[in-house]
Amino acid sequence: MYPKQSLYINGEFISGEGRKTQDIINPATQEVLGHLPHASQADLDMALQAAEAAFAKWKKSSPMDRSAILRKVGQLTRDRAQEIARNMTLDQGKPLAEALGEVVGCADHCDWHAEECRRIYGRVVLPRNPDVRQLVLKEPIGVCVAFTPWNFPYNQAIRKICAAVGAGCTVILKGPEDSPSAVMAIAQMFHDAGLPPGVLNLVWGEPAKVSDYLIRSPISRKVSFTGSVPVGKQLASLAGAHMKRVTMELGGHSPVIVFDDADIDRAATMLAKFKIRNAGQVCVSPTRFYVQKKVYDKFLAKFLDVLKSVKVGNGLDEGVEMGPLAHERRVPAIARFVEDARKRGGKIELGGDAISGKGFFFPPTVITGLKDDAMLMTEEPFGPVAPVVPFDNIDEVITRANSLPFGLSSYIFTNSLQTATKISNSIEAGMVNINHFGSALPETPFGGIKDSGIGSEGGSETFDGYLVTKFVTHI
Incomplete structure (x- = not known):
């Protein structure tokens, strides 16, 4: 059976009672598979507050602990790949073999980020004055909001979540309403792997309203989006108006x-x-x-x-x-x-x-x-x-x-x-x-230039958009 879909906020799976819902359609048969609850404004506020509260602790977490959780999700991905792939074929349409390849391949992304997050290093800059110490530190940027598309629902979501979580950030993700099951499965796996409440939050809703509300919030500090060029430009413009960093993986030709x-x-x-x-x-x-x-x-x-x-x-x-x-x-x-x-x-x-x-x-x-x-x-x-x-x-x-x-x-x-x-x-x-x-x-950067985007996902660049640089000098 197709799994029940829900919101995931502050470590809790929240069903659609009293909320607006939309039908989830099988594109091969046009049958209704289930119903997806949309987040209310109160739900979005709850997700923002949960992510903000969780960040205060998660930013101080050991890279070893983050790595262990990411590795656990990688293993759970392999263990549950058949079920996740079947549900993805039902709501997204791609052949089962392609869906299975997408899911299994994403286990490598979990493993890669699990290793790389243990190697987020700063550096020492030699001083002009021998009595001075100069340090460059890399610190998590804060609460991130991410928006992922329907064409590769598992792949696009796991890349952003692993990078944010591995860097020590918390994240609110709005996945694709047309093909939600893969993203729902990711939330369940991070939950089962022991990720603290509030570090990952999953919401659904009308894309323009949800993105506008989350990006405008003073709580969010980073925006990551994969999708079309026109929407990407709109979101980047909004983020820029609020001086928020962006990673944009947009369309191509x-x-x-x-x-x-x-x-x-x-x-x-x-x-x-x-x-x-x-x-x-x-x-x-x-x-x-x-x-x-x-x-x-x-x-x-x-x-x-x-x-x-x-x-x-x-x-x-x-x-x-x-x-x-x-x-x-x-x-x-x-x-x-x-x-x-x-x-x-x-x-x-x-x-x-x-x-x-x-x-x-x-x-x-x-x-x-x-x-x-x-x-x-x-x-x-x-x-x-x-x-x-x-x-x-x-x-x-x-x-x-x-x-x-x-x-x-x-x-x-x-x-x-x-x-x-x-x-x-x-x-x-x-x-x-x-x-x-x-x-x-996982080990190579993925991203475009010109209208096709800003920044890269994967490779040694994978955490660049989720970290801020702090210079410390003392005598």
Whole structure:
């Protein structure tokens, strides 16, 4: 059975009695799975006060104790992965194998933060006067508010929670109302691992109202958000007005550049499989395909062959490789990209129309013949739609790839070391993947530049946004 959803405030699970609730919908069948309670203003105040009170003690906690709790959550993640993944497939839609991979992979994030939080060091600065001591200390920033999306509900939440908790901060997290079960499971695991009340609090509600209230509160000191560029800019602006630090992991429009010296069959196969991951609802999904003219036809033929064989359906069914879009509003959103392409003379090589029947299904879609000013080439589609266009030379394609305000991820396929070096130096993106997909590991920084965000999650940078620098000098 789908688990009952609740708020989690000050160590207590709070159900929906007397609160506004919303239906939780299975995107593959459109059935109602359960009901999610929204936090009232009194609930938000209670969460803020609980986080503030808990911070007074948690900031002084031993890094060893924080590490032990994070390790325990990592183990519980592995132990409960099957159940969490099944519930994620029910409310988010991704195939069960993908959901399971997301959950199990996040256990590594717990382990990584458990180790790194024991190594939050300051430093000694040599003085000009030998009688003076100069120290640089790293201290937790305070109460953090975090907002996470529906496309990777477990992954996005656990990254922020582990970083905040490991740094000695407390956190109030508003998870995705469309796919809440994974975040609910995280709260339960931290509870079971012995995290003190108030260190982690979980609320739900109307996103604009909840974010506005939490960010404006004088209690909160840090804002972390993963989501769209327009919303991220709005929240960053609000946080800036109150002088609050932000970490923003926003949207992208990741260019793929395939050179004629690449292994074309391998590149086309890898990219086709990666494109349909989570039905293309991935911020780092490859979304603009530039293929050098000499190998354009060969790449397109292989790319289409692989996508034609993809089985689309309910993520719990055997052999399904791509599930539905996560909610009903995504279907017309993707259809608008296709309609604009048609109006501009684009050729629909594959797919192009929503799948009829129950569920929010849209097939893998490939479009050719587009110019660089088409909607699909300039706006993030966030779905299983791929425009494939040719290019002539490296300087031209660098200019085209860098022409948008996005700068999250990028994908390059070439067997030339000289080309790979020039591209990696020239491409405007926070992450550059050459001949494989190697981002989003716990030990590597994940983040974008330009409109795609501020700051990084993961790697040695993982705690940067949750710590303040204090200089102490004495004689």
